[in-house]
Amino acid sequence: MRIALFATCLADTLFPEAAKATALLLERLGHEVVFPFEQTCCGQMHVNTGYQKDALPLVKRYVKTFDPYDVIVAPSGSCVGSIRHQHAMVAAKYGDAGLASRASSVGERTYELSELLIDVLKIEDVGAFYPHKVTYHPTCHSLRMTRVGDKPLRLLRQVRGLDLVELPAAEQCCGFGGTFAIKNAETSSAMLADKMTNIVSTGADVCSAGDASCLMHIGGGLSRLRSGVRTVHLAEILAATES
C-alpha cells in the first residue's frame, strides 16, 4: 500500500526517531512510504491556544498536501485527533464550505499509527523484538479524541522480548496539554509528578506512548528526576527487530 507520512512538526524537528521508525516499520511490512515535503504542522497548537484564524493556512496546507493520498499516517494520536475533529471546524469558520468538506475527507483518511496497523493493514504482530520492561501511557487525545482504544497495547503484546507492565491510573493526563504546560505550569507540574510516581512504581525501564508531545513532557520530568526510566515512542518499539 502507498502511505503518505505526516511526520508532525514535533517529531520532524525534535523527535525524528519516531518519524523514522514509522517509515521504516511500514517499509519493512512491505508498504511504500511517501513524505510530501510541503507538510509542516497540523496547527493544533494554534487552535488549542485560541488562534484559530492563524491556524487556517496550516489547515489549508495540510489539506492541499495530503488530499492526493488515500491513506495518511501520523505517529501522534493528538495531531490525528486535531486533524479529524478541528480542521473542518476551522475551515468552516474562517475558510469556506468546500475547504471544510475536503478537510473532513482528508481527516477521515488520516490514521494514527496503531489504527493504521490494526484497522487498515490488519496486522497485530509486526515482527518486532524489544527486550525491555515497558509501561505504556495511553495519552488523552489518543484515548478520548482519536479513540484508538487498546490498539497500541495489542501491538505491544505481540512484541518479542517485551515485558509489558500496567501503568497505574494510566488514563490520567500527564499534564502536558500543549500551552497548558506553560500557562498553568505549576498545575501541569503537579499532574506530571503524579504521572511520574506511577511510572516509576511499575519498575519499567521504558515508558512508551503514541505521542511525542506527552513523551517530551514525561521524559523531561523523568530526566530531571534522574529516574533512569527512558521514554520511547511506540513506533520505535514496533520498528525494532532482532537484527
Add this chain to the structure above:
Amino acid sequence: MTTFLGMPATAPRGVGNLRGDQTFPEAAHDALGNDQMRRNLRHATTTIRGKSGKVIGELPDWQRLRDAGSAIKADVMARLPFLLEQLEQNVTAAGGIVHWAADANEANAIVTRLVKETGSDRVIKVKSMATQEIGLNEALEEAGIAPVETDLAELIVQLGHDKPSHILVPAIHRNRSEIREIFLREMPGVDPALTDDPPVLAAAARRYLRETFLSTTVAVSGANFAIADTGTLAVVESEGNGRMCLTLPDTLITVMGIEKVLPTWQDLEVFLQLLPRASTGERMNPYTTMWTGVTPGDGPQNFHLILLDNGRSAVLADEAGRSALHCIRCSACLNVCPVYERTGGHAYGSVYPGPIGAILSPQLTGIEDNASLPYASSLCGACFDACPVKIDIPSILVHLRNEVPHPRGERAAMKAAARIMDRPRLYASAQRAAKLARIAGRRGRGLPPPLTGWTASRDLPEMPSQTFRDWWAAR
C-alpha cells in the same frame, strides 16, 4: 431602544459569586501549596469515581440515556421561550406565583421583598447553585434577614466562614477532623466531646438544625428540574434538609435558572436515572421532592418561583458555547478532572468550578471577566466522557480560547509561528536555526518567561543532530 434592551446580556458585575479576585494560575499557585487540601480532594474524588463507575456499569443503556438527556436539553434550548411560558402558566394554575428576574440584583430584591412581606427575619435554605451564584445570602444579610444553610456541606462552609469549592459537596476540601474543629468552634450548643466520626458529625448537624427547621416560616430553594407541561418542580437531595425546607414552612421561594426547565413529565425518567449515578454515585439519592404549585393542607401554602436569567441568555446566544446550559450540576466533570483534583474549586473564583465552571462562568460574565478560565484545562477530555448529558467541554474550551483577548506578545509569537509553518523552506531553516540556537542548555537555564515555567520541573529534550526531513532528503 427596545431592541437593544432585548439583547442577550451577561451577569452584572458587583453582585454575586461568578468572578474571582485572581487569575486561575495565581489562585492555583496558592491551592497547590496546600497539601492537606490536595489529599482531601484526591481521597474524595477517587472515592466518588469508583462509586459512580460501579453504578453506571449496572445500566446497560447508560450511553442511550446520555444521548436522550443530551437531546432533551438541546430541545429545551431550541424551544426555551415557549417552555418558560408553559411552565409559568402551569405553576400559576396550580396556585404558585411566578416572578422573572433579569439578573442577580433583581432576583435578590424579589426574594428580599417576599421574605419581608412574611415578617420573618430568618430563612432556611436548601443547597442551591443559583442562589450562591447571585449572592443571595449576602443580600439577605444586608437586609437584616438571616439565611441558614441546611445542607451539611453548606453548613460546614457557612460555619467555617469559607467558600464552596465543589458543586455537589461544597466542603469537599475539608476532611472529617477539620469539620469537627469547625463544629466545635462555631456551632452553638455543640457537645464538647464531639468526635470526628462522620455519623457523629451528621448527628450534631441534626440536633443543631432541628429547632430552626420547626420554627422558621420561610424557605428558599433552587430546583433541579421544572416540568413545563405539568408545572412540577423537583429538588434532588440526600439528607432530608430539603424535605424539611420544602415541607415545613408557610412560604417557599424557589430560585431557578431559566435553563432548568424540561418539556415533559416523562423526561424525568431520563434525568432521574442520569443524575444520581453521575453525581453521588448512587442508584438513587435518598430523597427527591416534587411539588406542583400549592397543595391545600400539605406543605407551604405560598409558593413563589423566580425564573433567573443573569447571563444565561448571553450563553444561549453563542451557538458554539450554548450547550454549557445543558449542565444538570452533577459534578461528574469535577470528579474526573485532573486539574480540579489538584487545584480544588476555589482556584476557579466562581461558584461554578471545574471543567463546567471553566466554560460556564466566562460565558455568564462575559469572557473578559474570566479570561484565564478557558485555559484552566489540559484538554484531556475526561470531562466530556463523564458528562451525563454529553456536553463537549473540551470543544467549548477551545472555542472560548478563540474569543479571549490575547496578550500582545503571545499574539505576535503565534502569528510568527504560523507564518513560518506555512512556508516549508522557511520552516526547515528555522528548524536548523533552532538547533544552533540551543545555548540555553538542556535544563533551559536562562530561558525567558514563559518558558521558565516549563524548565522549573522538566528538562528540555536534546536537539537531534538531524531533522526528519533532512534525513529523508538524504536517504
Add this chain to the structure above:
Amino acid sequence: MSASRELILSRVRAALRDALVVPEVPRDYRPAGRPVDLDVLVDRLVDYKATVHRIREDEIASTVEGLVSGAVLVPSGLPQEWRPAGALVDDGLAPDRIAAAAAVLTAAAVAVAETGTIVLDASPDQGRRIITLLPDVHIIVLRPEQVVAAVPDAVARLDARRPLTWISGPSATSDIELNRVEGVHGPRNLHVLLLG
C-alpha cells in the same frame, strides 16, 4: 415584574436568532414494562440500609408493635387492620406532636426495584408530607403489585400533580469525604414491610 418577563423572553428569542433545529429525542433506552424482580428490590433496599420484612398483610400490626415501643403515627386513610394498638392518627396534628411520635406507618404509591426507591404521593393512606419527615422511624407497607422494574415505570404510574416524595433508604449524606453516612435530618430508620 412583567417588564422583566418581556425582557427575558425577548433576550432569549434574540439569542435563538439562528433558529435552532428542534432535535428528535432518541428514546431507545430501556422502556417501561420490563418484568419485576422483587429480590432486586430487596437487595437494593438492604444495600442502602433499609430493613426489609417480608410478611403477610395480617401481620402488619403485630410486626409494627414488635419494632416500635412508643407512639406510632398513622395517616387518617391507613387501613384499620394495619394499625398497631394505640396508633396516633394524624388529623392535622401540630409539628411538635408529629415529631414526638416514635414512628410513622404509611402505605406507598410505587416502588422501583432497580434503584430501591419507594415513592409516596400523599394519598390518604400515606398522609401529608410532614408526617413521614419528623419521626425518626418510617415504616412503609408495600404491596407486590406496587413494585415496578425501573424509573420509567414509576414516572408513568405517578400523577405529577400530587406532592411526591421519592425515598431511597434512610436519610443520608455524602458530604463528609464523599462517603455515604446514614442519618441526618430525615428518618434515620426505614423499615419496609413487603407483603406477599
